[in-house]
Amino acid sequence: MGLTACDHDVLIVGAGISGIGMAAHLEMMCPHRSYAVLERRENLGGTWDLFRYPGIRSDSDMHTLGFKFEPWKHEKSIADGPSILEYLNRIVDERGIRDKIVYDTKVISADWDSGEACWRVTVERAGKRETKTANWLYLGTGYYDYDDPYDAGFDLSAFEGQVIHPQFWPKDLDYRGKRVVVVGSGATAVTIVPAMSDQAAKVTMLQRTPTWMFSRPAKDAIANTLRKYLPEELAYRITRWKNVLLQDVAFKRARSAPEKVKEVLHKRIKDALGDRYDAATWTPPYNPWDQRLCLVPDSDLFEAIRRDKADVVTGHIKAFDKDGVVLEDGRHLPADIIVTATGLKLAVAGKIAVSQDGAPVAFNERFYYKGCMFSNLPNFSVVFGYLNASWTLRADINSEFVCKVLNHMEAIGANVADPVLPDNHGLEEDDLFDFSSGYIQRGKHIMPKSATTLPWRLNQDYRFDRRALATSPVDDGVLKFDRVDIMPHRVEQLEAAE
Incomplete structure (x- = not known):
């Protein structure tokens, strides 16, 4: 230059x-x-x-x-x-x-x-x-x-517990034995709910509408096998292209044959949840990949639900009272902590x-x-x-x-x-x-x-x-x-x- x-x-x-x-x-x-x-x-x-x-x-x-x-x-x-x-x-x-x-x-x-x-x-x-x-x-x-996450406009003034946004998580938050309501059903909520369920009394994911989810192992068996027998860089390159192709094929299949993809996703969730499966809770009002799919590694969210440590509730919020969330249909979700996983800006x-x-x-x-x-x-x-x-x-x-x-x-x-x-x-x-x-x-x-x-x-x-x-x-x-x-x-x- x-x-x-x-x-x-x-x-x-x-x-x-x-x-x-x-x-x-x-x-x-x-x-x-x-x-x-x-x-x-x-x-x-x-x-x-x-x-x-x-x-x-x-x-x-x-x-x-x-x-x-x-x-x-x-x-x-x-x-x-x-x-x-x-x-x-x-x-x-x-x-x-x-x-x-x-x-x-x-x-x-x-x-x-x-x-x-x-x-x-x-x-x-x-x-x-x-x-x-x-x-x-x-x-x-x-x-x-x-600096500023998306503000969903909730009036939380009556709530007497803790309100937390994931973007500003407090250090060393003690949620042992607490009742937690996570508002949202995106990738952040799907991560937080199973992670908090080990120590919290109960974690509820409150969704306005369901999100398409899919489970896969956190470990890539093919990648780990290739690393045993091939030079590290070659094994990585092969795995990378394998996953690029899988991502591409899955996305294009969802756009060309959404009903088939819905069937596959429903089957995986049903297999993971067993008798806890409820189709309405896991059926979004849009096609797969009209929004980004949420990953559930090792079915951790579904396992937390099966252990009664977590649940998913679908409904619209009417108000927040001193000890939880009131839904428009009259249900009340008790909470000591509310996590507003309502998205980014x-x-x-x-x-x-x-x-x-x-x-x-x-x-x-x-x-x-x-x-x-x-x-x-x-x-x-x-x-x-x-x-x-x-x-x-x-x-x-x-x-x-x-x-x-x-x-x-x-x-x-x-x-x-x-x-x-x-x-x-x-x-x-x-x-x-x-x-x-x-x-x-x-x-x-x-x-x-x-x-x-x-x-x-x-x-x-x-x-x-x-x-x-x-x-x-x-x-x-x-x-x-x-x-x-x-x-x-x-x-x-x-x-x-x-």
Whole structure:
């Protein structure tokens, strides 16, 4: 890229799976590039450091939630939070990333300066604001609001027990012998209910509508067998592709033959629950994969129900009284603790105020470019993982693509890469997320646009995306490359600093 006025070649925001993945790719593919990782929290891990509720675990297998370049070595493929943090910590230590991470640093705003081909990033650290600059800005900030979960609007003022949201779980919560009501039926609730059931007197999952669930072993028998006889990396690669194919086939089968898939899911739940099975409790008013399926590893939720340590109640909340929940049909659910597992709130670009030469960027007016960049916004990329597969699958291919772009820029002497979309583009817009999940529907108005065809599309097909990014040229005629020469006074400043 040559002489630059920026502090770093690349600035990565977020030290979770996405940010660490990008840092690792830079180390592998662009080892001479300067970069830093800015993390607002005091620890790395993102989601896996934020959430501390009982049983916190992956809802995808770690052979696909893990990185393509780093084998998952644990026996369980459905992993708990501490195991995932251990995996991420091992990567940053073994790959020289640790000293590139700057903690307790919140990114407030980022402005693209087209005159100097730099992002001017305002951060807050120790109560003070400062500016950092980078030629490329990579956001690994996730997809939800870290500060504010979704507020379902419950009036809990009359309730005299404890109210807890999973996003802000208190340390060392004592729930031994307590009656717990978990409001919600998504992945978080399905994790919390069996985890709390061992010590609580009773845990009730209160659902407004049922969720499609499926059970699978927490251990991948094929993966563990392959590891005994094959080199670790080969065994991991085979298992990863096996699971990618299974995810893809299951999703497409659910869309093409939903009634058949319903039969299979019902049979598995019925087999797990025996005489405790009630079809109405486990039959959602939508087809499988219209919302993300909830994983029940080792049938732990169903086992808790069979042991009378947990139950599932379907109903609408009328009110909360001093000692529980009153439903509209008159039933009363006693509770000492209420857990509001009511969902997340989507956030774009980590709520960072992004601008371009001082003009605010409205992401809902921009189109995705190759599921990674945005129309007419130079040197800027994000990760928004797959809804129908593991998040890291997209993080991996996005990181690899950006590194290819950076290497191409260096080869031709460019310092600007801009996905140019003319005003008269004539693109046909598509539904960005063909999912009925509440958090998706609530946040669609703030999300970027997606067209019906590549490259202006956020696709939901990893196998297709991987092939497309691997085979299409970086210089595709859409991504325009340019060089902005540094102003003479900046050259003098840089030379003086050296």
